[in-house]
Amino acid sequence: MLELRNIDKTFHRGTVNEAPLFRNFSLHVSAGDFVSVVGSNGSGKTTLLNLISGTVPTDSGEIWLCGEDITRQAEYRRAVRIGRVYQDPAVGTVPGMTIYENLSVAENKNRRYTLGLMLNRRKYEEFRELVRTLGLGLEEKMNIPVGLLSGGQRQALSLLMSTMTPIDLLLLDEHTAALDPKTAEVIMELTDRIVREKGITAIMVTHNLRYAVEYGNRLLMFHQGGIVFSADGEKKKRTRVEDILTLFNEISVECGN
Amino acid sequence: MQLFYGTTLDGLQMGLCFAILALGLYISYTILDFPDLSVDGTFPLGGVICTILLYRAGLPPLVAIALSFFVGMAAGAVTGFLHVRFRISNLLSGIIVMTALLSVNLALTTLLTPNGYTTTIFSYRGGNIEGLFSGSVTGLFGPGGKEYVILLVLLVFVVAVKLLIDLFLRTKLGYLLRTAGENERVVTSLGRDAGRYKILGLSLANGLVAVSGALYANLYNSYDNDSGSGKVVLALASVIIGMSVFSRLRHIRNTTAVIFGALIYSLCLNYLVLVDRNGIYLKLLNAILFALILIFHDKLSALRRGGTRGGTPERVSGAEAPEAGEIRGEEEDGHA
Numbered sequence: 001m002l003e004l005r006n007i008d009k010t011f012h013r014g015t016v017n018e019a020p021l022f023r024n025f026s027l028h029v030s031a032g033d034f035v036s037v038v039g040s041n042g043s044g045k046t047t048l049l050n051l052i053s054g055t056v057p058t059d060s061g062e063i064w065l066c067g068e069d070i071t072r073q074a075e076y077r078r079a080v081r082i083g084r085v086y087q088d089p090a091v092g093t094v095p096g097m098t099i100y101e102n103l104s105v106a107e108n109k110n111r112r113y114t115l116g117l118m119l120n121r122r123k124y125e126e127f128r129e130l131v132r133t134l135g136l137g138l139e140e141k142m143n144i145p146v147g148l149l150s151g152g153q154r155q156a157l158s159l160l161m162s163t164m165t166p167i168d169l170l171l172l173d174e175h176t177a178a179l180d181p182k183t184a185e186v187i188m189e190l191t192d193r194i195v196r197e198k199g200i201t202a203i204m205v206t207h208n209l210r211y212a213v214e215y216g217n218r219l220l221m222f223h224q225g226g227i228v229f230s231a232d233g234e235k236k237k238r239t240r241v242e243d244i245l246t247l248f249n250e251i252s253v254e255c256g257n
Numbered sequence: 258m259q260l261f262y263g264t265t266l267d268g269l270q271m272g273l274c275f276a277i278l279a280l281g282l283y284i285s286y287t288i289l290d291f292p293d294l295s296v297d298g299t300f301p302l303g304g305v306i307c308t309i310l311l312y313r314a315g316l317p318p319l320v321a322i323a324l325s326f327f328v329g330m331a332a333g334a335v336t337g338f339l340h341v342r343f344r345i346s347n348l349l350s351g352i353i354v355m356t357a358l359l360s361v362n363l364a365l366t367t368l369l370t371p372n373g374y375t376t377t378i379f380s381y382r383g384g385n386i387e388g389l390f391s392g393s394v395t396g397l398f399g400p401g402g403k404e405y406v407i408l409l410v411l412l413v414f415v416v417a418v419k420l421l422i423d424l425f426l427r428t429k430l431g432y433l434l435r436t437a438g439e440n441e442r443v444v445t446s447l448g449r450d451a452g453r454y455k456i457l458g459l460s461l462a463n464g465l466v467a468v469s470g471a472l473y474a475n476l477y478n479s480y481d482n483d484s485g486s487g488k489v490v491l492a493l494a495s496v497i498i499g500m501s502v503f504s505r506l507r508h509i510r511n512t513t514a515v516i517f518g519a520l521i522y523s524l525c526l527n528y529l530v531l532v533d534r535n536g537i538y539l540k541l542l543n544a545i546l547f548a549l550i551l552i553f554h555d556k557l558s559a560l561r562r563g564g565t566r567g568g569t570p571e572r573v574s575g576a577e578a579p580e581a582g583e584i585r586g587e588e589e590d591g592h593a
Contacts, residue, residue, distance in 0.1 A: 080448035092446070094439045097432075103434050109447045113429040162446060 001201050002029040002052065002169060007048060007061035007223075021047055021225040025061070029169075029203065029218075036194055036212035037205045038244065039222030040252060045205040048222070049171045052203070054078045066168055080110075083162035083200075085155070087174040092158025095147030099138060099157065102146055103127045106161035134160065134190060152183030156190060163194050170195065172204040174213070184208070188215065207243050209248070219244070223251050264527045265544055266404050272523030273379045273411035274472045278488060279495035279519040281465030284332075284422070286496060287511070289438040289458045294351030294489055300327045301485040302476035303467025305469060311475075313368060318389035322471045323575025329467020330460040332358060337456030350560045355485075357390055367481070389475040407476065414472065417513045418465065427459075434458050466492075487543070491526075494547045495519035501554040522546075528547050 009022040023045050029035055039045050050056040052063060054075035063071045070078055085092055093102050104118055104127070108124045124142070132139040138149075146154060155175060163170065172191065176184035192215050195202045206212050212219055219236050221229035221244060229247055231239045278300065285293040303325040310321035332354060339350035390407045425431045437444045437454035442452035466488075474480045492495050499518020527541045 010344055072448070074443045078449055080407070081447050082448060086442075090386050091440070091442050097435070098441050101432070105436055105443075106447065108429055113433045115425075115428045115430055117455050118429045118432040119427070161443075192413055 001031040001033070002203075003027070003064040004048075004051070005062045005064070007063070008059040009051065009056070010059055011084050013059070022051075022061075023225060024030060025225060027220075027227070029201060031092060031201055032199055033201050033218055034192075034216035035215040035218040035220060037203060037209070037220045037222060038212045038248075039182060040185040042224075042246070044225040045222050046173060049084070049173050049205060050171070052078075053084055053171055057091075063067055067249060081168040082109045082171060083167040083169070083207040084171040084173065085158050085162055086225060087152035087177045088116060089151040089178060092161060093146045093154050098143045098146055099146055099149075100127060100142045101123060101129065103130070103164070104162060106164055108163040123172060130160065130164070131157075136186070143169050150183075155179060155183075159187070159194060163200065166198075167200060170200045170202040172202060172206075174205050174207060187229065191215075193207065209244055213241050213244065214241055220223065221247065260531065264531055265524065267406070268524040268527035270404070270407055270411060270476060271473075271527065273408070273415050274469060274476055275491060275495060275523055276361075276469075276516040276519035277472065278466050278469035278492045279499070279507050279515045280418060280422060281462040281469065282492035282496050283487075283511065284465070284514045285459055285462035285492060287438075287500070288426075288435055289462075290453070291340075291438075291459065292351070292493070293333075293336060293459060293462060294348060295354035295358070295463060296331060296351075296486040296489045296492060297487070298362065299332045299463045299466045299471075299482070300470040300487075300488045300547075301362045301482055302332055302365075303470030304483075304484060305369075306467070306473035308474050308480040309365060309368050315525040317473060322389070322468055322475070325467045325471040326464040329470075331465025332466035332467070333460040334456055337452075337459035337461070340459075341452035341455055358485075362366050362465045362485075363466055364484055366480070373566075375556060389472070390478075391422065396508045411472065411476075413518060418468070419516060420517035422512050423510060458576050477478050487540070490543070490547055491522065492519075494550055497523045498522055512582075535561055 004025060004027040006249075007022045007025040010020040010077050011027075012018050028050075037045050048057060051058055054070070054073060054077075058071060061068055061071070065081065066076075075096060083214060093174060094105065097105070099121065104120070104123065107123070107127075108118070111162070128139045131142070136153055136156055138157070139146060139154060149157070152163065155178075159175070175191070176187050190210055191202075191204070194200070202216070204211075204216065217236060218232040219230070219239060228251065229244065278296070282293070282296065282385045285291045285296075293530045306328045307318075307321045307325045310316045310324055311318060314321075316324070326413060333461060335357075339353060346352070390410065392404075403406060416505050426435065433447075434454050434457065435451065435480055437451045437458065438449075439452040444454060470484070495520070496515050496517040498521055499514035499516065500511060502521075503514035503517050504511055525546060526543065529539060529546070530536065533539055
C-alpha cells in the first residue's frame with residue numbers, strides 16, 4: 001500500500017547545523033493497517049508524516065502509494081488520496097465558516113469547484129446526521145462558525161472532513177495532544193471507529209503510549225530516525241505500556257535526557 | 258450653502274466610484290488577508306486603458322470599462338504570481354507591481370498625445386471623449402439634472418458589482434477562495450493548489466480596482482497619472498470604516514458595509530477640502546482621519562470581543578490560544 005524505500009533526509013544541509021535524520025530508511029505499510037508511531041522528540045515521527053504527505057521533500061529514496069511513485073508529487077496532489085489531521089485543531093477547519101459550510105466545502109473535494117452554488121439545502125439534513133454520529137451535540141450547531149467551537153469539537157470535525165470523501169491513507173499527527181484527557185479519549189475512540197468503518201489505512205503519531213498500545217494493529221518506536229521497536233499481530237497484542245515505557249527510558253538515558 | 262451642496266454631491270459621486278475600489282480591496286484584504294499595494298498602480302492603469310480605448314479606439318464606454326477590468330486582472334495576477342510562485346512577501350510583491358505600473362502607465366499616457374514621448378504633461382483632459390457620462394445619457398433630466406444622472410448611473414454600477422460579488426462568494430469557487438484566505442491548509446487538504454486561488458482572488462480584486470479607475474476617468478473626463486497615489490489608504494480606510502460601523506448590524510452584508518464605508522470616507526475627504534482650501538494639509542488631515550478610524554475600530558472590536566461573542570455558551574474557553582482566524586473573525590462576514 002504505502003512503501004518508503006531507502007529514504008535519506010538531512011535538515012539544514014550544508015550548514016553548521018546540519019542534522020541528518022533518516023539514513024536509508026525503509027518502511028512498508030499494508031492496506032488496512034493502523035500503525036501507531038511513538039518516539040521521543042526529534043526522533044523523526046512527524047518528519048515521517050511530512051515526507052509521506054509531501055510537506056517536506058526527500059533528499060533521496062522513493063515513496064510509493066498504491067503502486068504509484070509519489071516521491072516528486074506536490075503536496076496538494078497527494079492530498080487527493082491522503083488525509084491528515086494535525087495536532088492543532090485550528091488547522092483542519094475554516095474558522096469563519098459554519099459547520100454546515102465547512103462540511104459542504106469538504107464534501108465537494110472530488111468534484112470541481114465551479115460557479116455553481118456551494119450550499120445545497122438538500123444536503124443539510126445529510127450533514128446533520130453525519131455530525132450526529134460524532135455524539136458531541138454538534139448537530140444543534142450547524143450554523144455556528146467553527147471558530148467558536150472548542151478544540152475537541154473542531155478536531156472531531158477535522159477528522160470528519162478529512163475522511164468524508166474516500167481516501168487511501170490517513171495521517172494522524174499527534175491529533176489528541178492538544179486536548180484535555182477526556183476529550184482526547186473521545187476523539188481517539190472516534191478515530192478508531194472511523195478508521196475501522198471505512199477500512200482506511202492509518203498512521204498515527206502519538207506521545208500517549210497507552211493509545212499506541214491500545215489502538216491499531218501495529219506499533220513502531222522511532223529513535224534518531226530509525227525504528228528501534230516494531231510489533232504487529234500477536235506481538236502487538238501482547239505488548240504492554242510498561243514494555244515500551246522501559247524501552248523508552250533506556251533510550252532516553254542513552255541520549256542523556 | 259451652495260458650496261456645501263456641491264461638495265456633498267461631488268463626494269457622493271467620488272464615493273460611489275471608490276466603492277468599487279473598496280470592494281476590490283475587500284476581496285484582497287479581508288477575504289484573502291493580502292494587503293495589496295499594487296492597487297496604487299492598477300487604479301490609474303484602469304483609467305489610462307479606458308481613456309485610450311475611448312479616445313483612440315472610439316469604443317463604447319461600457320466595453321472600454323470591461324476591457325479595463327481584464328487589464329487590471331492581468332496586473333493583479335502578476336502580483337499574485339510573484340507572491341505565490343516566488344514566495345516574495347505580500348507587501349513587496351505589491352510594491353514591485355505598483356512601481357512597474359508607474360512606468361507602464363506613463364508609457365500608455367504617451368498614446369494619448371500626438372507627440373508620443375515628447376510629452377511633458379502626464380495627464381490628459383479630454384472634453385471631447387464620448388465617455389459614460391457624456392452625450393445623450395446626461396440630457397435626460399435637463400441641464401441641471403446631469404449630476405443626478407451621473408449619481409444614478411454610478412449607483413447602478415456599484416449595486417451591480419456588489420450583487421455579482423455576493424453571488425460569486427456563494428459559489429463553490431467563491432467558497433474555495435474564502436477558504437484559501439482563511440486557512441490555506443484546508444485548500445491543500447482538498448487536493449487543490451491554494452496559490453492558484455490566491456492569484457485568482459488578487460486578479461479579481463485588481464480588476465475591480467481598474468474598473469474603479471476607469472469610472473473615475475469617465476467621471477472627470479480626464480486621466481491623471483497621479484490619480485493612483487493614496488488609493489490603498491483610501492480603500493483600506495473605506496473597508497475598515499464600513500466593516501467596523503455596519504458589519505455588526507444584522508442583514509447588512511459586508512459588501513454593503515464596504516460601500517457605505519467608501520461613501521463616508523469620500524464625504525469626509527471632501528469636507529476636509531472645505532476646511533483646508535489651499536490643500537496644503539490635505540494629506541495630513543487624511544492621515545489623521547485614517548489613524549482615528551483605526552484607533553476607533555480597535556476600541557470597537559475590543560469591546561465586542563469582551564462582549565457578546567466571547568460570552569456565548571458555545572465558546573469553551575480552554576487552553577487553545579486565539580489564532581489568527583479568530584481575531585480576524587471580527588472582520589469576517591456572516592453571510593450563509
